[in-house]
Amino acid sequence: MSLSRKTAVVGVYEHPTRFAPDKSMFQIMAESIRGALDDCGLTIKDVDGILSAGIGMSPMGIIGLCDYLNLTPNFMDGTNIGGASFVAHVAHAAAAINAGLCEVAVITYGSTIASTRFAIGTGGGAGGGGDPCHQFEFPYGPTGIGAYAMVAQRHMHEYGTTSEQLAEIAVTMRLHASMNPAAKYRDLITVEDVLASRIVSSPLHLLDCCMVSDGGGALVVTSAERARDLKKRPAYVLGAGETARHAARGQRDFLEIAAHQSGRLAFERAGVSHKDIDMAMIYDSFTITVLTTLENLGFCKRGEGGAFVSGGRLRYDGEFPINTDGGGLSSNHPGMRGIFLVIEAVKQLRGECGPRQVKDCQIALCHGTGGELGTRHSGATLILSNQ
């Protein structure tokens, strides 16, 4: 049974904050929900489905969020697969709406990790949690950045990918951020600037890494039928896919990532091909994340990512525009940023992006990565269209 074009993202809102010591996590979520409902012309009374995940939330935080918002929903999903969660939530909401479990679903994220000084990429954690794999890793000092760095090192070894090529990704994201008034870092940078920044975990430089900010956002998803009467042009859900990659009992090929499978599923279900994609929002926790994701989604062959990301191809006015908001590298990264991938894609499909608008944007792809490419991670792909 195909979900294609039966549901749509009808309301989006990106919270403007990048540093909010005066706000709580749930406050940022609630303000974002208010913004997304205003965006489409619905009210909190219309909401009967809620989906969320968070770094600061408790394992049952979705119920706490219902408490805060005084919601008694007909559908709840607290799936937490890291930063990819919110991309997956869109598919889950679409399936739930299509199955009649709810009619109007709200997806939200909020975080104050910057103002509460949470060392997300460079804190290795303590002895580990309850997962059996942790005891075989945490004693050796893995960090979030280190896990991605090991994928970059392997990519360089197998294919001759260079730090200059990775740097091009960071330079392009900064160009896009310079055209986004809400972005945190807006001063243009060069490849030389990236290479001159300190190496946090080899081969990744500081400017290969996303920032830590506060922030949040929300999405409203409903049926295609109901979407027709709302304020803005709907972004129809064409197809989606999700999966995980991990150590594979010690037998993993680290350059084959979740996007390989989630992307294939999303394209098959959407019934579109790579050449149909007008712009993409690719989770950019690190420059290497973008490069391997583009390869694994099939936009270029494995090993050819270095050449693919070069020469301005990824610019808003280039052959294959990505991350026009400036991404996690330059706009915002409050711990998890999957929700912003969908928000910017929807804005592009509506033509609301001003100077960074991609011309004739009709079909957009979002791919979220959660966790770490170099240990274990999730991938969620979503394809949206304005028709």
Add this chain to the structure above:
Amino acid sequence: MPEEKDKKRYAKPLPHIDEEMRPWWEAAQRHELYIQKCRDCGDLRFHPRALCPSCLSSNTEWVRCSGRGKIYTFTVTNQNATAGFRDSLPYVLAWVELEEGLKLMSNIIDCQPSQVRIDLPVEAVFEDVTPDVTLVKFRPAA
């Protein structure tokens, strides 16, 4: 108690060893490195676990490793806020591919970080970090 004293001195995270994994950690204390093999389907696995993930058989053989392998990938870590590691920067974190074909996470020690490269042959070193815990690390092969 010497045990308590040692635990205090060793500041890095210690593994939360669960009962399922205890035989592996006890072998490490004897300075032996093991992987597992499914007696039913033959699939090899690390880390250890009670059931073969390929066929769910509990019929398991422990296979002792030579301790030899090569570096599959690595990173020289210059920043880590975790206790113990923040005082021992830079250090080398790596995925080592054992001769037996499986990859495991470890540290590369007894060399300059700048000497480390992918495919470098390495051998296991057993580091008794506390009276209860021995970590398996690797150094460039002799």
